[in-house]
Amino acid sequence: AQKITQTQPGMFVQEKEAVTLDCTYDTSDQSYGLFWYKQPSSGEMIFLIYQGSYDEQNATEGRYSLNFQKARKSANLVISASQLGDSAMYFCAMRGSYGQNFVFGPGTRLSVLP
Amino acid sequence: NAGVTQTPKFRILKIGQSMTLQCTQDMNHNYMYWYRQDPGMGLKLIYYSVGAGITDKGEVPNGYNVSRSTTEDFPLRLELAAPSQTSVYFCASKTEGFSGNTIYFGEGSWLTVV
Numbered sequence A: 001a002q003k004i005t006q007t008q009p010g011m012f013v014q015e016k017e018a019v020t021l022d023c024t025y026d027t028s029d030q031s032y033g034l035f036w037y038k039q040p041s042s043g044e045m046i047f048l049i050y051q052g053s054y055d056e057q058n059a060t061e062g063r064y065s066l067n068f069q070k071a072r073k074s075a076n077l078v079i080s081a082s083q084l085g086d087s088a089m090y091f092c093a094m095r096g097s098y099g100q101n102f103v104f105g106p107g108t109r110l111s112v113l114p
Numbered sequence B: 001n002a003g004v005t006q007t008p009k010f011r012i013l014k015i016g017q018s019m020t021l022q023c024t025q026d027m028n029h030n031y032m033y034w035y036r037q038d039p040g041m042g043l044k045l046i047y048y049s050v051g052a053g054i055t056d057k058g059e060v061p062n063g064y065n066v067s068r069s070t071t072e073d074f075p076l077r078l079e080l081a082a083p084s085q086t087s088v089y090f091c092a093s094k095t096e097g098f099s100g101n102t103i104y105f106g107e108g109s110w111l112t113v114v
Helices: none
Strands: A003-005 A010-014 A019-021 A024-026 A033-039 A046-052 A064-069 A074-079 A088-095 A102-104 A108-113 B004-007 B010-013 B019-025 B031-037 B043-051 B054-057 B064-066 B076-078 B087-094 B109-113
Touching: A003 A088, A003 A102, A010 A019, A019 A108, A024 A074, A033 A064, A033 A074, A046 A064, A046 A074, A074 A088, A102 B043, B004 B087, B019 B031, B019 B087, B043 B064
Parallel strands: A010 A108, B010 B109
Antiparallel strands: A003 A024, A019 A074, A033 A046, A033 A088, A064 A074, A088 A102, A088 A108, B004 B019, B019 B076, B031 B043, B031 B087, B043 B054, B064 B076, B087 B109
């Protein structure tokens, strides 16, 4: 079974600073995918970034980067130059080898301070 | 570009009533999911389907039923609604197989059982 752990229920960051949101995972699959989603107060789920378990490079998408440490089973999200609009819930998620199972962590609420 | 469409967006049910949350996707995705999200919490998988005629239980299936008669539609049935089923329900879909393809979400259905 797969499990995602996000140990930070809430985080604060000053505008324009960088912030790291933690995610650790547990799986026995050799091949898997890791995802981060943003959920603003309006409720929709927004895909941010993806990392495959065999990808050698850390994924980057604009101001988002994923710090993937396979041996430690961690997939932390780094947001650079935080903006007020980054205030939201952030979810780490995992997809297993066969692609059909998609598991989410409990989320981290990020608040960006002006 | 419709993507994943859920109806209704809001609904209030009385205890013991039944209802169906509709979900349809126009991306020809084989995999479809139903999640629930309780206030301030992450997403929990209720049921999923890997193709027409195939469904399987997720983490929290009790009190729900699903069917998948077509690739496009994946309705979620609540029988004998209980206050514990007050939640936001998300339908989602993705292509099959192991790839970087993310999961696409509907906008959510807010359900209150009173």
